[in-house]
Amino acid sequence: MTVTVRIALASALIVVPLMARPARGQIIPICGDANNNGDIEESDGIAALRAAAELPATCPIAVCDVNADGRVSVTDAVNILRNALVLPAVVACKDVTGGN
Numbered sequence: 001m002t003v004t005v006r007i008a009l010a011s012a013l014i015v016v017p018l019m020a021r022p023a024r025g026q027i028i029p030i031c032g033d034a035n036n037n038g039d040i041e042e043s044d045g046i047a048a049l050r051a052a053a054e055l056p057a058t059c060p061i062a063v064c065d066v067n068a069d070g071r072v073s074v075t076d077a078v079n080i081l082r083n084a085l086v087l088p089a090v091v092a093c094k095d096v097t098g099g100n
């Protein structure tokens with residue numbers, strides 16, 4: 001095997017894993033992650049509570065309707081808060097990409 005072929009194969013082995021990684025900064029949606037920062041936290045539960053109370057909130061139904069009943073309610077907020085505290089919780093969003 002020539003040196004050129006070895007270098008080409010080594011380059012291919014390095015490039016393929018790099019191309020398979022998500023783009024920098026890309027966060028895959030998570031059920032219950034209202035602020036889309038990649039973690040389920042108390043602030044996500046608070047956002048769901050605000051949405052349930054029809055107060056201004058960033059809480060897309062696709063990620064905040066964690067019990068998949070078609071609306072964001074206090075039940076969803078409680079489940080998000082339970083999930084943030086690593087307690088048993090319902091986490092059953094229909095489609096976190098927003099397509100429902």
Ligand SMILES: [Ca+2]
Pocket residue numbers: 032033034035036037038039040041044
């Ligand atoms: Ca979050």
Ligand SMILES: [Ca+2]
Pocket residue numbers: 064065066067068069070071072073076
């Ligand atoms: Ca719901």
